[in-house]
Amino acid sequence: MRTPDLPPENAWPLAQVQLDEAAAAECQQAAGAQHIRNFGLRADYESLHWTQLLLPLYVTWYTDDDGNPRMLYINGQSGVIGGARLASQKKGWQAAGVVLIVAAVIFLIALGLAGVGILFPPGMVLAGLAGIAAMVVACGAIIPAAWPWQWNRGQLEEQV
Secondary structure, X not given: OOOOOOOHHHHHHHHHHHHHHHHHHHHHHHHOOOOOOOOOOOOOOXXXXXXXXXXXXXXXXXXXXXXXXXXXXXXXXXXXXXXXXXXXXXHHHHHHHHHHHHHHHHXXXXXHHHHHHHHOOHHHHHHXXXXXXXXXXXXXXXXXXXXXXXXXXXXXHHHO
């Protein structure tokens, strides 16, 4: 539920300015203009009736990597989610570890192929390709480690 900070009599001048600006934006959009010059609005606001507005708002929470609860707010009309939606840095490091293990296995296969390449020279070509693949996969481990940090940085900047 939204409750007003000001009584309606004190809030009306602020609301009137916003209504006038919204009307100017509607006129600009209807005219298809980029800019409006000499816009004038003479509106008579009569018989004002004030009510409370109840909007559906859903609140949920999750715990981050440090065990702190993080609140999420979902607007029931528009579906817009508010609050910091943080990615798990721990899971990012775990995924990076799995990718590094895969790179190590590929590198061990490359070493085995290099050993076979001593007896069978075309095996050295396969060993070189496997070594390059191991390096590419190892470099790819940076992505799951860095992505949560970058995502979280953007989420926390929105909060400020």
